[in-house]
Structures are given as C-alpha cells and as structure tokens.
Amino acid sequence: MKDKAGRRPLRSTFRIGLVGLLLPLTLSSTAQTPLRWTSTAQDNGTTSATTASVNAARYVSPTQPRPYLASLSGQTVQPLAAGFDVAAFEKMAEHLTVGQRVPGMAMAIVHNGRVLSARGYGVTDVAAPQPIDAHTVFRLASLSKAFASTLTGLMVQDGSLRWDSKVSQYVPGFQLSDPNATSHVTVADVLSHSVGLQAHNAFDRDIEANGEYYDVARKLAYAPLKCAPGDCYAYQNVAFSLIGDVVFAASGTFYDQAVDRRIFKPLGMNDASMGLAGIQASTRWARPHVRSRNGWVSSTPKPTYYRLPPAAGVNASASDLAQWLIAQTGHRPDVLPAPLLATLHAPVVTTPGEMRGGWRRERIHSASYALGWRVFDYAGHEVVFHAGAVQGYRGLVALVPGQDLGIALVWNSDSSLPSGLLPTILDRAMGLPGQPWVETPADYDLLLAESPGAAPADAPKDSGTSSQRGTASPH
Template identity: 25%
Template sequence: MPETVKTSGLRSISVSGRMRILSKTGIMNKGIIDATGSQNGGMEMTIKTTTETTATPLQNKLEGLDNFVTNQLEQWKGVGTAVAVIHKDQVIWSKGYGYRDLEKKLKVTSDTLFAIGSSTKTFTATAAAQLVDEGLLDWDQPVNSYLQDFQMFDPVTTDRLTMRDMLCHRSGLPRHEMVWYNSPRSREELVHSLRYLEPNHNFRSKWQYQNLMYMTAGYLIGHLKGTSWEQVVQDQLLTPLGMNSSLFTVQEMQEQADYALPYMDQEGQNVSIPFRVIDTIGPAGSINSNLKDMTAWLQLQVQRGKWQDKALVSTGQMAEIHRPQMISDSPFHSKELPISTYGLGWMIEPYRGHAMIHHGGAIDGFASQVAFLPDEQIGIVVLSNTNGSVIPYTVAFYIMDCVLGLEPKDWTSTLLKLMGQGEQEAEQPAQKQLEETLAKGEPQVEEETKPEKTSAVLPLDAPASTYTGIYQHPGYGELLVHETDQGLQTRFNNIDMPMQYVGKHTFSVSLVLFGLHMDFTFEVNEDQPVPAASVSAPLVPEANANPIVFTRI
C-alpha cells in the first residue's frame, strides 16, 4: 500500500467478528529481532544474534515494514500491534509496535500476549488431524457414533453430521451466537442445546460460519481422548512446540507480566474495555498467545506437520486440513482475491496468483491474522489490541506483496471504497456498513446498550405486568423481562437490554454486540387481561432464519 494514502483521520473499525481476508533464512543465522515501537514511529530494537547481523534477502524486502505498520496505527488509530514473519524454520521478523497498555505507556513486545480469537480454530482442526493419525477419529464418521446422546434439530443432520462437516461450516445452522455469548452454561450443556436450534439451510448445502460447531468439535476431541479439548491441545501441540506462553483463558493471561489490554474506539478515543470470557466456546476462539509462540505454530504449518525434524502431524492429514472443502463468502472479491474457500480450520484463497492459507480472529478488544504462503513457506502473524481492527489484515497483505515482489496494493482505500466511502471520509454509518459486511466471527460488546431514541415515548397498550416475567427457549435458555426505574428491561445471558415500546405489544431492543436494533413482540390475548404467553425475538439475523420464541414459565 503506498505510504502517501491520506487517511490519518480514520478511526479503528469495530468489526463484530472475523474479517475474512485471504488469508532457513534469518537475521544473524537463527537470530531473532525483538523490538518495540511507539505509536509515532520511534523504534526501540534489540537484536539477539548467535553469529552475525547481516540481513537476509527476505528481510531486505521488508525494509519498509516499520514505517508501514507505524502509519497503519496512525491511520486506523490503533493502540498496539505485534508482527512476525517466518521462512521455513526461521523467524526473520518479530516486532512490537504501539502500546499494550496505553494509559501506562507500556509498549508491545514479542512476548506480549493477545487474545487471538477465531485463529484458535486452526488449533482445533490440527488437533483433530492428530486424532485421525492415531486412529481415534475418522473425518467422515458421524458424530453420533462417538457421542451416543448427540442430536441436531433434524434427524438427517443428526445421523450424518461428521467432524469434517463441523470444521468446514456446512451444518446448515445459522450463527446462533446468542446461545453461547456470555452464557453461564457448560460446554456439555451447550452441545446438548444443539437439538433445539433450527437450521436456516439444508445440511451440506451452504457454507455458514458457525462457532457452536467448533465448540462441539473440541468437545468431541476431548471426549475421544478421555480429557478436555484444552488438555489435548496443551499436551499434543503447545508443549511439543514449546509454546509455553500460550493460555486458554483471559483470566490466566492477566496473571502474566506482559499482556495487552483490550481497547475499542468510543467517540474517537481508544478506551480500555473489559476482557471477554469465552471459556465455554473455547475451541472456537479462546487461545491467547504471542509472537514467539505463534511463529512456532506457523513453522509447523509451513513444514506440513513437522517440528524440529519430528512429525507432530502426518503430511497427509496436514494436506487434508489445508485442502478446500467448501466455497465460502468473501467481502473482498476482486481480481486480487477472485475466490474464497474454506478447508478444515483454515481459509484457502489465491492472493494475486499465489496460494494463501489463513485464518483471522476477533473478540472484544482484539484482532488477529495468521497466514502463510505454502509454496514459498512463508508465514505471517499480526496481533492487535484494538477492537475489530483491520490492521492485522492490511499489514499481512503488505508483507505478502513485499516478499512476493509485487507492487503493494492500497488496501486502506480499498476497504473504504468497498462501501462507497471516500478516502477522506470515516463517518460512522459507513463504518457500520463495513462492520456488517465483514462480520464473520465473535461478536463485540459494549458495556451499555441503548435503544435508538425516538421523538416520543409511546405509552404501553397493557399494564407492564403483562410483559414482565421469565420466558424460556429450550436451546437459548431463559429470558427475563422486568421493571426498572427507567422502564422495562430484558436480561439474557446476564446482558441487560433496555426496551422501548413502539406499539402493538412490540418493543425495540438494542443489542450492540451484533449492531442490531430488534423488535421483541409479545403474544398477548387482547380479550383477556392476562400475562403474555410468549415473546418472539429475532436473535438470528441471517436470511431465512426464524425468530426465537421464548415461552412464559
């Protein structure tokens, strides 16, 4: 991307989820660059060498990377980011930029831990490949042959759903994110709830990103090994790879010395927000890691399952997870990215004529991109502590252009023009439209949710007691409607949502985590003054999805 692009007024775009971009030589002979940088470009660099400090040809191709990353932080108003590049079994670039703690001015380093969000899915798929190698799992054996009580909404999917189906997102289920988001239920309880979740497409007919399926895949992996998904990943991947800093919970991360705080843009200012606990959905997105660990992960991938001359995964099974399984959606369809496919835990797409395999991630206050070029055996990881930041993707693309010897494409302008937004504009409506276009992963939540204001507040058409009470859906759980000093309020999964009456027993409810303003409609018998029997809520925004009906209990 040309450094002359004038977008310094841009704010970070808060993207509610996975933004899908297509996704040994070394300095000083196995040396690693470890550096931190200020948001204004001042670099503090420590070079650890074992012999010499002569830059390699690949590193020479990245001579503009420092300036580019610093400019991206300024243009998109990012807080901090960490960038690493590997070639075969060597780390050729590993640096931190900006701040892990903006208030204390603590800089990002190669050791700084970030939540990697849906990039976790690559670990779940690789662990499954190991179980196939061990003879414990068959990609195409129905899940209910391993989990006897397993059941989906319809009998066909129940009898035929496999690990392959779950990992390539073709179950027929829409996202159903509110089932798990902030839910107090256990992983096992959420797996049980799948039988009550209605699909919106036929089984295996369409690619639809689905976190619950990855949670179920992780649950099955743990079941087959007689332990948990976390323990399997720890014992069979993290420990053998020396990924000793990587953790499964944000609680553990905050006990470490060097971790990034999550930030989001609020009225033009980066504000620290609470960490989002997603332990239950862990196999879909809970890993926290740093550059030093993630470079080992990339080395395993580019070397097709080998690590330090030891095969952790067979070449055949690595090829299986890196092979396209389904045509997927892409918000960046262009001549550079002409087609998008999904493998098992990885996106597989051609980037400017070169094979590219990658997976992004996003969770409250964090964004990541993990990518590699299999033919060139080059891997890239970019981590960010700015909510929904596009920086991991623009930086990854820039690196690919450099190492491939291509003229860098101006992805900053491309992202803006994608939504018909001019280079000099960064208004919230266009940002919101871009969010909705790119949203493919974990949702982000602001701590307060407020309904859209109207010119007048309508009086209720029935006493408040008609609506208050506890309602239940067998898959979603309980929804509480109660009175507060400010009026009626809904509580679901410990998330409070104010309600604004709009008439005909319907309330506007603001759900910021999905950027939605939904109409909750109560079923009321007009002839009898009795409490509403149910409330219908459009919690599944995908096309063809029916509203979720909660029945009074």
C-alpha cells in the first residue's frame, strides 16, 4: 500500500497507537505495568491539564515488546546496498578537515556487530594541534540522553525501578504548577520529554547563566503546563535530568558512578567519562572551537550543561561509540538484552517538528520520540536517532535496525558541515538515489568518484550553504 505521494508507509512499528503494546516491559514480568495510560475524559480541546491528570488512571494491558532485530511482521534484517563504501565515507570525513573547514571530527560505523570504521580526523586544538585518533575524547552533549534511558532500563530490568514509577516518590522536592500533574509524572514521561511543560528547553537560559541544577529545577514549579503528563512532547534538559535524582534515590549510587559501572565498563568504553573533570582528565581530548573573524578559536569546555549529567554529561571517543553502537544494535545481550532495546527504541510521542529543513525535510516521513532516542521514518526505513550540540561540539548518532547498522559522528566545532555526512551514509546503505547532503560540491564529487555509478550522473552539484542548519538538537 502506498500513500498519495507514492511512498510506502513505514511498518506498523511507527503507529503510535501501539505504544501500549510496545513499551510496558523490558522483561516478561507481570509485576511491571505499562508506560502509558489512557484518559477516560472526553477531550473536546478544552480539557485542562488538571482534569486530564485526574482522569488519567486507566492503564493499557501489557504485552511483550518486539524483538529488536525484526519488525512486528517478522521481516529479517536486510543487507546493505551494493554501493556502501566505508573507505569513501572515511575520505569524506578527512576532506571535511582539510584547511580547517572543521578543526576535527571522529566517526564510527558498525554493521552486524562488527566495527567497520572507528577513526579520528583533523586536530584536537588549532592552537596546539594534536591529531585526532580513535581514542580522542569528545563531548557528546545530548547524545548523553540515550545513556540515561539505558541506565534506567537496566534498573527496571533488575527491579530497582518501574517505567511507571512516579518521580515524586523518589524526588520529594519535585513540583509542577499543578499538584495533580506532579503526582502523575512517571520515569517514562521524563525520558520521553512528555512531562507536560508548555515551553521547550524550559529554564535552559538559567543553566547557561551558570545556574546550579537544583536551584533551576525548583523553578519547574512555576512553569506553565500544556497538557497532562504523558500526553504531549516538549524537549527538555532540566526536567530530563530529574532522572539522575531518581537513579540516586532508587539505587543509592550517584548517577555518574552508575553509568560508569553499568554501561561504560561492561561495554569496554575505556575512554568514556562523565563531566568536565572527566574530559579534562582524558589522555587526549578535542577542545571546543567557535568561529571568529580569523577562523576557528579553541576554548575550554563550559561547565554549564555538564551540571545536567543525564541530559548532557557523557564524553566518549570513536572507539567508545563503536562499542555503544554494537550494544545498541543488539550484539551485547549480556549487557543490553533485546527486549530492553526494543522498549528504549519504541516510539512514545509524535514530534512532527523534527521534519524540518535540509535532509530531514526530504527524507523523514514521520518522527517520534522514544526513551532517550528519536525515531524516524527515513524514506520508509526505521532509523533510531539523536543529535547533540553544546558550544563548540556537535554530534549525530543513527541506528538502522532493518539493516543492523550503526553510525556515530562527533566534531569539535559549531560548524554544520559534517551533518550532511550522516544522510549520505544512510542513503548509500539503503540504496537511495544520491543527494549532495554535504554542503560543498567537492565532498559530493569525492563520494561519486569513490563509488562510480552509485548516484545519477546528472545529480545536482551545488548543495547551498544552509541546508543543514538546525540538524542538532540544542544542547
């Protein structure tokens, strides 16, 4: 079946009506209740958040989530398209650092549980250049959110938490402007940005002004609400970081220590760390860079968003990210079992605002947020995705379950140039017609030269200079 535009719709994985079927359990335990509730109120567009909260008490029946490496229809993993050429992608990454177009970057690509590439390109610091390699550490910004949801899932798995655990039970000081909403916010609501706040990125400016997390978090009590918890999406950093308080209260272990013990060490992420002290203690790490009239200028990482470890606290290298991708694509079941991954990656709430300019406008047919991850219909293929940006650093991660593929890109500048490399790799993996997603013709020509015939000979050569703006989620 095709839609009016002639596209094949994504498989039923993306039907948000199936959320209650996909998200209730990480293991087959009858004690675990589902993530979401359905309201008994008739919503005529005027129902208040309070009324919706009071009536949001009838839970959906649980069911086991789908296996990670297969769809609900049982379709097997598909091979990569014939034109997939890792060497070409590596040359494109290297070319992006020529002439300090970007100071430096790192890329990891994994497939079928194997590392195809994990390398660094360019330099750590234009003022005191050292070559970036596979073990050079970058700040991950919002790519950290998937670590928070994964840690939470491990605690659900061992019975320390439940997806429907109420945040107020673990964080007594937590308050929203509506007491009923406060009492209904769950762990899953926090991790899916479905707390109910009206504003996106609420109180981020306070964090950027060097506010301390606990002082800023108290301001959530005065933030306007748009909906009942679980009923709408608004991307958050401060509210998302409540999960760190929940982890500490439920386990007695500080959040950064729990991530290290349950994720970094078991997965062999030997360069990974948390926080400003963590990156500065690294053997080699990439300094952040910002533009000046004279080109790139390196600086010291700001501590601001490091004060929100679940939202933006992780540092990692290409080597680390390769192991992370292998685990997130289901090849480390000893650490991250397939049912847990299925829960983390299943859509929770729609995010149509993500289908915006550049490659997203052209390729994404639907968008949702899961638990610490975004989920896209990318030209008919499911892609689990996240982006991150904080001053002087950017990054993108994508998983393609249907092809057992994982890609991670990180770079140490505010440039948007490397963003186009991700859809370039995805298109090639899926056998889609080539597009000049990278912002300059030279990169596109390089890719065509590496893989003759992979794209139409008359493919456009000028990509413009603004097509990739806004591809990274803020902070």
